[in-house]
Amino acid sequence: MAPEIAKTGHVAFQTPDLEETTWFFKDIMGLQETERTDDTVYLRGLRDWTHHTMSLTEGAEGGVEHIAYRTQEPEHVEAFASRFESQGLDVEHLDPGEVRSIGEAILVDAPGGHPILFYYDVEKPEPPGEQRSKLKNRRYNPAVGNRVACRRIDHVHVLDPEGLPLADWFTDEVGMGLNERYQSEDGTFWGWWLAATALPHDIGIHKNDDGPSFHHISYHVDDLQDLWDAADICREYGIAPDGGPGHHAITNADYFYVIDPASDIRIELFAGPGYLNFEPDWEPVDWVKGEIGTELDHQWIGTQYSEQSIPYVDR
Amino acid sequence: MAPEIAKTGHVAFQTPDLEETTWFFKDIMGLQETERTDDTVYLRGLRDWTHHTMSLTEGAEGGVEHIAYRTQEPEHVEAFASRFESQGLDVEHLDPGEVRSIGEAILVDAPGGHPILFYYDVEKPEPPGEQRSKLKNRRYNPAVGNRVACRRIDHVHVLDPEGLPLADWFTDEVGMGLNERYQSEDGTFWGWWLAATALPHDIGIHKNDDGPSFHHISYHVDDLQDLWDAADICREYGIAPDGGPGHHAITNADYFYVIDPASDIRIELFAGPGYLNFEPDWEPVDWVKGEIGTELDHQWIGTQYSEQSIPYVDR
């Protein structure tokens, strides 16, 4: 049986200013800190179950060490390793704990050079003391949340000079489904939205001339008002939105983009209806540039994000 | 490979007053009509993709003909049939179209006598004309929605004198996961919440002395305000809430219950955070009566629903 992915696990970031970046994601975006070592802070949303969904490590510049996915079964980690090695890909085997809280893992460069981590075992610590909700089916007492209060990791978005080989790799080798794609007027595809789960996407891919890079990590918040409050609070600290609040045509979700000034890490807050795709015979939604007829093309309401991205970096 | 369910498909209801019940679900709850025959009206939510998620057929009393699930693969319908027949269950084979819009299907009595339909092929008609959204990833122009505007079928809830055998059947034979369960102070389980998808549950089961029966169908709406508007509008028509608006401890979702006066069919509007369960090693959340410490026990905010239910009926 083919190995499969269960969900997006985390993104391991570097930042040149750990203190400022931690302030941004904790105090402004409302992520919760679960652990802090000499050089790394571990964060998660109020409804994330695992140890962290974002790590921030002191580094020379803002960048991404890897994007991590949790597999459906423990043995899928090794099955993915075999598959990738048989295809001639370089597979690095990591011992338990090499990535904090994560068991045995493999790190592979996806087509174009995107560093992807696969793992199954992961720690799921409870919040300490009064931070723990009395409700067993959620993590945190909502009193710990600020007005933004990111709830759970939603998806990532990357840029790639080719795009198609990376999208094909995620469907053919990793087993994701293709939910939506976008083509230029000349028929060239330049965007793909793929999912292993019922979400509109677990990873988005855009073609971009500048080499493989990371565009944003997205966290889900409860509703439109949370996006609004996030934009409002960012304004108070002189942090301009990078796009929105608005509503995507593709994915049909409400969004707000903002970039941490200290690290250039972009976060997208994601909310609103979107859709959950439970149909086993979903046909990819094909969008053609210009057909939506809005000035922002594939946007429906609100302003577009910028093309700024951050590189992949070695730990 | 074991057959699997992809999603809840529809519930086929009977009502003694087709006109009144159709008014309630269309004009008040905001479901959309996709087809009407001599004796049956077919309805769906604004974001349901398939032909219908609720059918209403003229009958002697309010009741349920069957609960239908869509399988993950076409061949799973036959695989389920083989499995159930080998266990000595009565399996009725239905030709395409015997259930309107549905292909080949099987109807089986689950333990306790709950009539469950399995199918894969299904029609997915577009809304007509201006009702069609310009956005390809959603069905309806939001202008067709009233203030309530049910979005998509979410789950069903049934009552059963035993409970456990039915819950075990859904996990062991149908392949659902057990997300949450509830036990009395003496350790007897009396509630199970099971899912084939990432939803908090696709089916809920309660122990009840009155024999197997159907408690409610649930539709998802966008937010708390929609629950509020539904309660408000029902009041205007003299229709009292059956429970809520409130917030469940179990499933961690916002809800509103109301019963169609003409048919006794109960609908639960479901909204709010709830949770999406993407964890492959989810451990069932065990609730024990009294531990939450609210006067309504397993409720967190708001009032409880009643025990009224409707029977299963033959077509």
Place this chain on the structure above:
Amino acid sequence: MAPEIAKTGHVAFQTPDLEETTWFFKDIMGLQETERTDDTVYLRGLRDWTHHTMSLTEGAEGGVEHIAYRTQEPEHVEAFASRFESQGLDVEHLDPGEVRSIGEAILVDAPGGHPILFYYDVEKPEPPGEQRSKLKNRRYNPAVGNRVACRRIDHVHVLDPEGLPLADWFTDEVGMGLNERYQSEDGTFWGWWLAATALPHDIGIHKNDDGPSFHHISYHVDDLQDLWDAADICREYGIAPDGGPGHHAITNADYFYVIDPASDIRIELFAGPGYLNFEPDWEPVDWVKGEIGTELDHQWIGTQYSEQSIPYVDR
């Protein structure tokens, strides 16, 4: 005792296409029709008490016949007339019914030539039949509202080549308070927000080189989601937003601007916190261009509206 204004009453519009403009304000914006004559349609929001807050009359072009204010006392109409006549202004006396549903009234040209109607007596018809809410303190059964469902008239905004004389007239002669104003970097004032009520403003005035004209009428909706739904629904009909959804720095309210394509009448949907001003010693908030530090200057979140306006026209 000085005559005073109680509230904004209505705006009398002309449109070159009565059918299309009525469709826009009724079917899209969710205003309710209370009466229709040969050439005029009378509309109001779901929580407006009086006969209408907007009238649409067939005319050569989109324009405004007058802006109407209700006085605090019946005798204030005549008191305003005396005051204005003693200042040499042209005051037209209208008999009851000359403006449908309105009693005795006076029409005066405010500085710059803005036609302002003052009246006290007005009809307050109940909605017919099932449209009537069972709650005596609101007009309409919420079931009559669409997803946008404008609730009540909020304010108007006009453009004027001078601005200051008009603003002074509204404070000194009409008795409004000055809540906020905006000045260019050279200290020239170009915007005033004035209120007779506790609202952030009942009338806004902008300096503009093109002569006195009408910028927008604003209706209040319940929350941010209504603004979003309005933008979404307009998109479905190919009607682009004129600005927002966004959040004003001035007035501190959420907004969405859209222009009726048939008449060029701009409506602003107004929602969110804003503020209610109950302080009897309110000092005008002075904004200076550039000080907010946002790219849109006096906007806080979202995009700016356009400068397009419609003229004043004779009936």
Place this chain on the structure above:
Amino acid sequence: MAPEIAKTGHVAFQTPDLEETTWFFKDIMGLQETERTDDTVYLRGLRDWTHHTMSLTEGAEGGVEHIAYRTQEPEHVEAFASRFESQGLDVEHLDPGEVRSIGEAILVDAPGGHPILFYYDVEKPEPPGEQRSKLKNRRYNPAVGNRVACRRIDHVHVLDPEGLPLADWFTDEVGMGLNERYQSEDGTFWGWWLAATALPHDIGIHKNDDGPSFHHISYHVDDLQDLWDAADICREYGIAPDGGPGHHAITNADYFYVIDPASDIRIELFAGPGYLNFEPDWEPVDWVKGEIGTELDHQWIGTQYSEQSIPYVDR
């Protein structure tokens, strides 16, 4: 000219446990502390302009020292004093500062013995440092708010054995308008909702056999979700709701009641549409017991509050 009230100013409370009560109103309800003396904590909402709208003073039991109203003009304080003294009421004259932040004031016992303070001069301190919003027309940076974040004082509600004399005093002597009232089936009035502002009420009065007492102070929050979050967070701390979240028939507003366990002070969070009354000829809405036809009588959605109240106490 008759003296008039501009707005509800504050309520001066006593509590037997200053620390616990301060925790409840600051950490749970989200009020902001502006000053703290040896025995008193001063609090206000995020959009309150004056020094405080609630004071908490250490005392023998939970109680109310006085309810304070701000007058429309400085000279109205003395005008009220003259009026009340000429009617034989006991009027206590307070020097500036006797009530912290308040100028010259008078304290009078309204019919039944409710201690009412009238004042005009009041301090309006800015929040310190980063707590100050960059927007000049609001007080606080929204980042200081928790998930509940009470915005502004809305109204108070008192109990009185007679009711009618107190209601008449507020209309005839204090100049409020009567917006709504409620009568038993025998025609006896037992509830009055009165306003000096455009709010549905500034004070509510219920008949109650237990002597004059204080039922609740109400703060406005932005929307229904804030009520929900408040109920959710209270549950986490084992504090049961005293009523709601729900929707009032009278005032047409959304509400949530909860009682500070340490002091028995009840707070009502108030949100949602309600109405703003700008009509100068408003006729009181008369409700008759039973006519609404809901099981909770004058409630529309949700559960009723309790009758518990706190006494008036001397400082």
